[in-house]
Amino acid sequence: MSSEKSKAGNIRTRNSQQILQAAQEEFVLHGFKGTSMQSIADRAQLPKANIHYYFKNKANLYRVVLEEIMTAWNHVLADMNNDSDPAEVLSKFIHAKMQLSYTNPNGSKIFAMEIIQGAPHLKEHISQDMRQWVREKSDVMNSWIAQGKMRKVEPSYLIFMIWASTQHYADFETQVLEVTNRREYDDEEINKITTFLTEIILKGLDIPIK
Amino acid sequence: MSSEKSKAGNIRTRNSQQILQAAQEEFVLHGFKGTSMQSIADRAQLPKANIHYYFKNKANLYRVVLEEIMTAWNHVLADMNNDSDPAEVLSKFIHAKMQLSYTNPNGSKIFAMEIIQGAPHLKEHISQDMRQWVREKSDVMNSWIAQGKMRKVEPSYLIFMIWASTQHYADFETQVLEVTNRREYDDEEINKITTFLTEIILKGLDIPIK
DNA sequence: GTCTATATTGAGATAGAC
DNA sequence: GTCTATCTCAATATAGAC
Numbered sequence: 356m357s358s359e360k361s362k363a364g365n366i367r368t369r370n371s372q373q374i375l376q377a378a379q380e381e382f383v384l385h386g387f388k389g390t391s392m393q394s395i396a397d398r399a400q401l402p403k404a405n406i407h408y409y410f411k412n413k414a415n416l417y418r419v420v421l422e423e424i425m426t427a428w429n430h431v432l433a434d435m436n437n438d439s440d441p442a443e444v445l446s447k448f449i450h451a452k453m454q455l456s457y458t459n460p461n462g463s464k465i466f467a468m469e470i471i472q473g474a475p476h477l478k479e480h481i482s483q484d485m486r487q488w489v490r491e492k493s494d495v496m497n498s499w500i501a502q503g504k505m506r507k508v509e510p511s512y513l514i515f516m517i518w519a520s521t522q523h524y525a526d527f528e529t530q531v532l533e534v535t536n537r538r539e540y541d542d543e544e545i546n547k548i549t550t551f552l553t554e555i556i557l558k559g560l561d562i563p564i565k
Numbered sequence: 566m567s568s569e570k571s572k573a574g575n576i577r578t579r580n581s582q583q584i585l586q587a588a589q590e591e592f593v594l595h596g597f598k599g600t601s602m603q604s605i606a607d608r609a610q611l612p613k614a615n616i617h618y619y620f621k622n623k624a625n626l627y628r629v630v631l632e633e634i635m636t637a638w639n640h641v642l643a644d645m646n647n648d649s650d651p652a653e654v655l656s657k658f659i660h661a662k663m664q665l666s667y668t669n670p671n672g673s674k675i676f677a678m679e680i681i682q683g684a685p686h687l688k689e690h691i692s693q694d695m696r697q698w699v700r701e702k703s704d705v706m707n708s709w710i711a712q713g714k715m716r717k718v719e720p721s722y723l724i725f726m727i728w729a730s731t732q733h734y735a736d737f738e739t740q741v742l743e744v745t746n747r748r749e750y751d752d753e754e755i756n757k758i759t760t761f762l763t764e765i766i767l768k769g770l771d772i773p774i775k
Numbered sequence: 776g777t778c779t780a781t782a783t784t785g786a787g788a789t790a791g792a793c
Numbered sequence: 794g795t796c797t798a799t800c801t802c803a804a805t806a807t808a809g810a811c
Contacts, residue, residue: 370776383681384683385596386596386598386599386678388595388599389597389599390598392804401777402777404777404778404779404807405776405777407807408778412805412806413806467681467736468678470739471674471678472593472594473594481739482744485740486743508764509761511745512762515730515733516730516761519729519732520725520726526677526680526681527681529684530691533692533695534691534721535699536692548722551718551722552722554718555765555766555770558768558771559765559766559767559768560768601785601787602788603785603786611795614789614797615794623787623788
């Protein structure tokens with residue numbers, strides 16, 4: 356009995372994952388409204404009705420995809436402790452965001468499209484969790500400024516600059532690869548970009564690089 | 566006779582502009598596939614059939630919207646002369662891109678979504694015009710480096726950083742305004758951001774600010 | 776838990792009256 | 794040049810057999 360149950364649970368888990376994966380890829384290519392349940396089904400190699408068996412409707416499926424992305428991001432960024440050393444904290448932050456762009460570009464792309472379209476499914480999350488997150492980090496940065504550890508700047512501008520210049524390599528992947536005439540990123544390239552961004556930003560803030 | 570002709574021409578121009586404006590706004594909200602001709606017609610306050618009278622089909626209308634955006638950008642960015650002073654050229658570049666984000670956020674957003682989705686309608690433009698543009702600017706920057714006018718960095722990374730951190734204020738407008746608890750940008754805010762970005766980047770490159 | 780068949784709505788596009 | 798009516802196809806969603 357329990358083995359049947361766990362087997363069923365495994366099928367459920369496996370299919371759910373397959374659908375979520377396929378959904379991510381389709382949502383990236385065509386956006387929320389532009390994606391059809393049929394195309395997700397085809398990509399997941401399941402009949403369309405099965406998608407509706409696992410997820411009530413398209414909006415629900417999209418919501419789950421978004422939640423998975425936000426959860427993955429929270430795990431990585433919550434890890435950024437309030438260390439008192441700006442060079443270390445900012446380096447880690449830039450590194451973490453670049454790795455996210457490298458390892459999960461689709462998550463970044465879906466999030467970006469959601470925001471560009473006015474965040475109809477995420478406004479609440481942004482005005483609560485995200486605003487709180489920016490406030491906390493801004494407080495830390497302001498204390499660094501008060502201690503003379505970095506140049507006086509508006510912390511939120513700095514946070515946006517780091518978000519923008521790291522996410523760019525996920526969201527605008529197509530443009531970057533076309534312009535630089537490459538087929539894909541590799542570890543070495545990502546490391547060089549990370550070093551470049553870190554140096555510009557630390558120097559730009561008058562923070563000595565360790 | 567000629568007055569009839571010019572009047573007809575005026576109606577044509579006026580309606581075309583109305584449709585293009587409406588189309589831009591709808592494409593921003595729902596993407597290419599997600600936008601319906603009916604919703605564009607409603608926004609332009611014209612019957613749907615009129616949209617098809619002015620534009621052969623949805624793909625054609627979208628293409629014209631994209632071309633308008635690319636033309637506006639080219640005008641502004643071509644203006645950037647190959648001045649030999651890095652501080653001045655880079656400041657002007659950052660300023661011009663921030664003003665574009667401020668004055669035409671919808672253009673930036675539609676372009677961003679197009680790239681995120683893999684640039685199905687723009688790949689040719691990117692791999693030709695844009696690659697060429699980056700090459701030219703990279704050559705100028707490399708000459709600055711050779712002359713000791715700035716720190717040695719990979720020019721394309723620098724260009725991407727400026728694109729990313731300026732466009733962010735157009736594309737992620739919703740997120741920025743929600744997080745900073747504002748209703749809209751104003752001239753003062755845009756100027757402060759421009760100054761911030763310019764200072765970080767020039768300092769980050771060891772370029773003395775004039 | 777799976778999948779075929781289908782109800783229902785909305786989409787792009789055009790014909791043809793005005 | 795304008796707009797109503799309509800064709801055709803694709804979409805979401807579900808019923809119900811297996």
